[in-house]
Amino acid sequence: MSELNVENRAGAVPYVARPRRAAAIDVVAAVVAFAILAALPFLFDSKALLDFVIRCAAFGLFATSLNLLVGYTGLISFGHGMFFGLGAYGFGLLMQRANVSIPVAMVCTLAITAVAAVVIGAICVRLKEIYFAFVTLAFQMLIHSVILSWQSLTGGDQGLRGGIKRPVFWGIDLTNHVQLYIFSCALLVIGLLLMRQIAQSPFGYTLRMIRDNATRASFIGINVWRAKLTVFVLAALFASAGGMIMSLFVSGAYPEFAYWTISGEGIFINMLGGVTTFLGPMVGTVILLILNDTATRLTEHYGLVLGIVILFFALGLRKGLMDFAVDWYRAWRDKAKEQS
Amino acid sequence: MISERGRVPVEEGKMTKTGKPGINRRTTLALMGAGAFTVASPWVARAQAKTIKIGMPTILSGRVAQLGTSSRNAVMLEVEKVNAAGGLAGRQIEMVVRDSKGQPQEAARIARELVNTDGCEIILDGEASSGSFAVHEVARDIGVLCIHTCSEASSLTADPKQHIPNAFRCVRQGIHDSIAGGSYAANIAKAKGLKKWATCSPDYAYGRDTTAEFVTYLKHFAPDVEIISENWPKLFQPDYTETVTKILQAKPQALYSALWGGDLTSYIDQANIYAMFTQMEVFAVNMADYTALTVVKNLPKGIHSGNRYIKTYPATAENAAWGDAYKAKYKEYPTNWSWQNATAVMFLSEAAKKANSTDGKKLAEVLTGLTIKCPFGADGTVTMRGEDRTLVGYAIGWGTTIPNEPYVPEVKSGDWKQIFALEAEWKKSKGYT
Numbered sequence: 001m002s003e004l005n006v007e008n009r010a011g012a013v014p015y016v017a018r019p020r021r022a023a024a025i026d027v028v029a030a031v032v033a034f035a036i037l038a039a040l041p042f043l044f045d046s047k048a049l050l051d052f053v054i055r056c057a058a059f060g061l062f063a064t065s066l067n068l069l070v071g072y073t074g075l076i077s078f079g080h081g082m083f084f085g086l087g088a089y090g091f092g093l094l095m096q097r098a099n100v101s102i103p104v105a106m107v108c109t110l111a112i113t114a115v116a117a118v119v120i121g122a123i124c125v126r127l128k129e130i131y132f133a134f135v136t137l138a139f140q141m142l143i144h145s146v147i148l149s150w151q152s153l154t155g156g157d158q159g160l161r162g163g164i165k166r167p168v169f170w171g172i173d174l175t176n177h178v179q180l181y182i183f184s185c186a187l188l189v190i191g192l193l194l195m196r197q198i199a200q201s202p203f204g205y206t207l208r209m210i211r212d213n214a215t216r217a218s219f220i221g222i223n224v225w226r227a228k229l230t231v232f233v234l235a236a237l238f239a240s241a242g243g244m245i246m247s248l249f250v251s252g253a254y255p256e257f258a259y260w261t262i263s264g265e266g267i268f269i270n271m272l273g274g275v276t277t278f279l280g281p282m283v284g285t286v287i288l289l290i291l292n293d294t295a296t297r298l299t300e301h302y303g304l305v306l307g308i309v310i311l312f313f314a315l316g317l318r319k320g321l322m323d324f325a326v327d328w329y330r331a332w333r334d335k336a337k338e339q340s
Numbered sequence: 341m342i343s344e345r346g347r348v349p350v351e352e353g354k355m356t357k358t359g360k361p362g363i364n365r366r367t368t369l370a371l372m373g374a375g376a377f378t379v380a381s382p383w384v385a386r387a388q389a390k391t392i393k394i395g396m397p398t399i400l401s402g403r404v405a406q407l408g409t410s411s412r413n414a415v416m417l418e419v420e421k422v423n424a425a426g427g428l429a430g431r432q433i434e435m436v437v438r439d440s441k442g443q444p445q446e447a448a449r450i451a452r453e454l455v456n457t458d459g460c461e462i463i464l465d466g467e468a469s470s471g472s473f474a475v476h477e478v479a480r481d482i483g484v485l486c487i488h489t490c491s492e493a494s495s496l497t498a499d500p501k502q503h504i505p506n507a508f509r510c511v512r513q514g515i516h517d518s519i520a521g522g523s524y525a526a527n528i529a530k531a532k533g534l535k536k537w538a539t540c541s542p543d544y545a546y547g548r549d550t551t552a553e554f555v556t557y558l559k560h561f562a563p564d565v566e567i568i569s570e571n572w573p574k575l576f577q578p579d580y581t582e583t584v585t586k587i588l589q590a591k592p593q594a595l596y597s598a599l600w601g602g603d604l605t606s607y608i609d610q611a612n613i614y615a616m617f618t619q620m621e622v623f624a625v626n627m628a629d630y631t632a633l634t635v636v637k638n639l640p641k642g643i644h645s646g647n648r649y650i651k652t653y654p655a656t657a658e659n660a661a662w663g664d665a666y667k668a669k670y671k672e673y674p675t676n677w678s679w680q681n682a683t684a685v686m687f688l689s690e691a692a693k694k695a696n697s698t699d700g701k702k703l704a705e706v707l708t709g710l711t712i713k714c715p716f717g718a719d720g721t722v723t724m725r726g727e728d729r730t731l732v733g734y735a736i737g738w739g740t741t742i743p744n745e746p747y748v749p750e751v752k753s754g755d756w757k758q759i760f761a762l763e764a765e766w767k768k769s770k771g772y773t
Contacts, residue, residue, distance in 0.1 A: 055449065158495065159473055161495065250448040250478075254444040256443050292446075
């Protein structure tokens with residue numbers, strides 16, 4: 001499959017086999033981004049800034065993984081937050097009860113998430129549009145209810161109590177705030193790099209084709225169900241990683257992590273940042289968290305502020321910020337070409 | 341070589357050159373010291389007069405916003421008194437209150453931000469349920485002095501895994517209410533022959549735990565009691581018709597409910613339509629709180645309730661004055677959360693006086709086991725019990741409602757000795773001790 005003439009909604013170019021150089025550029029960009037992030041604690045003496053970036057890492061991974069479904073495959077999931085919650089609870093429970101090291105707990109949590117995602121995805125991805133959205137929401141509420149009800153394991157609505165131990169591994173001590181920050185940044189950058197490779201791979205362009213015309217995709221021999229299920233599971237894994245970062249940040253796991261509002265925030269982040277660019281959700285995450293932190297400081301009417309911003313984006317702009325940025329860049333480039 | 345006086349010694353016979361009378365080393369040091377003092381004195385003065393910031397993450401929006409607003413009101417009422425009396429060990433208190441929207445991750449973030457960015461030295465945790473556990477972990481992580489003021493979950497302080505030297509809980513507890521309620525209800529059950537009971541409580545940890553504990557102690561004191569119907573409506577459920585009719589069909593002689601706030605008032609309004617309160621004795625642990633008492637359209641006579649906050653119990657002039665002062669200032673009655681938050685500020689004030697310091701560690705040491713005078717104490721005092729850093733000795737009792745003020749005219753006090761004895765057994769049964 002060297003070339004697919006996929007009609008991209010966002011006006012992107014058709015898929016052409018990606019040169020290795022492009023992947024190398026991604027790797028270099030990731031290393032530079034990590035280096036900049038890792039330098040921040042040494043440039044600014046602000047614990048709040050580190051907290052902010054850790055939260056950005058958790059929600060950024062979650063929102064970008066949701067964009068693999070929403071933006072790239074056209075699967076609007078209202079229940080993606082269940083995997084965020086599953087990651088937080090899986091990791092927290094393993095650390096509290098199984099007495100394993102952090103990397104082992106992380107790998108096991110990803111395995112648990114993968115199994116859950118395969119089962120749930122196998123049912124959900126057969127459905128289209130609103131039916132898919134509602135069934136994912138139903139599964140999310142099911143998992144949330146299980147967390148609330150299974151008190152002996154999850155602590156019910158009080159969450160996992162007693163803190164999450166963070167034993168030293170490979171010389172990394174996550175009880176140290178700066179090390180936790182750098183670890184979270186590393187997970188974020190690695191996660192984004194992997195998702196970028198998925199999005200730009202032939203599989204990623206297959207997803208775009210399914211989004212634009214699933215019937216056409218199946219006619220040329222693509223197993224649409226399998227492709228959808230694969231991306232559903234992959235997205236779940238990255239969302240789970242986001243949940244693990246959050247559980248490390250708050251040293252616990254709470255039912256709210258698996259509640260539908262987390263999925264709603266994910267959708268909103270995608271609206272804010274835009275779904276037609278890879279970094280749109282990351283930009284949306286930063287905007288939402290700044291908006292949240294600022295509005296909480298200045299007013300008690302956070303909901304009103306957020307509602308106005310949602311209306312502004314949904315009715316006024318009808319695009320995310322990165323979509324505008326890309327449009328402006330293209331217009332500027334075309335103009336520059338004309339002038340030359 | 342320069343002499344001690346700063347003059348250069350000269351050899352004998354040579355022209356004597358007297359060193360230029362100037363500033364010697366001692367003078368230099370003295371001047372430097374004086375200069376430093378002059379430059380620094382405004383800073384020293386400012387540091388001494390510097391306000392102490394106390395951070396408070398709480399819920400100021402959504403369905404339980406009243407938790408946060410009534411907590412904040414009470415805190416501000418007490419802080420004004422403390423500041424007027426000279427502050428906390430001479431430092432004026434500045435409160436920084438933020439809305440967590442009831443989300444634990446936000447509660448944790450805000451608590452960290454309050455300490456790390458806003459410079460708060462003490463945290464009053466006005467969070468409920470999971471939010472309080474999230475703030476507790478922040479206190480464990482960064483070591484800030486933290487007083488929980490709203491979370492009634494017993495495990496927050498009963499579970500030894502939760503024990504940290506810098507966290508305290510200034511809140512009533514479900515286990516205390518259940519023991520006092522079980523004892524009170526058992527006496528009524530024996531006197532009136534109430535053997536068939538039903539329960540109706542919200543379907544989450546607080547509702548299930550409190551109900552289970554109440555039933556345990558009811559049966560402990562009145563072994564003949566039998567539960568014939570259990571009902572678990574969802575938290576914030578709007579329609580209780582199904583639950584009400586199910587209970588009526590079961591025909592119990594008495595009903596216990598741990599519903600609270602808007603859920604309880606909705607339930608009573610809807611159950612009134614079916615004349616439920618004329619058909620059975622009702623025990624609603626959370627009824628005697630102005631948030632419920634003043635909102636119910638037709639408050640039935642004779643509902644048995646634990647005290648949450650009413651200004652007539654404890655029946656002291658101090659409590660009545662406090663309730664009136666709150667109402668005069670905020671044009672509404674205080675809530676159960678209000679007295680708890682006010683008590684937390686009273687504890688801080690007293691601890692700062694004893695420690696003569698606002699240092700978190702010193703305050704924590706003094707707070708452990710501290711007894712203070714308090715309008716909300718069963719005997720005019722309350723204690724921050726040393727072993728689990730939690731509030732005991734607060735006024736706890738049960739009585740029956742009337743439709744108008746004072747709403748619960750006679751409250752029968754719970755016996756703290758009995759509560760302590762049974763609480764110790766409960767802790768053992770849970771594996772906490």
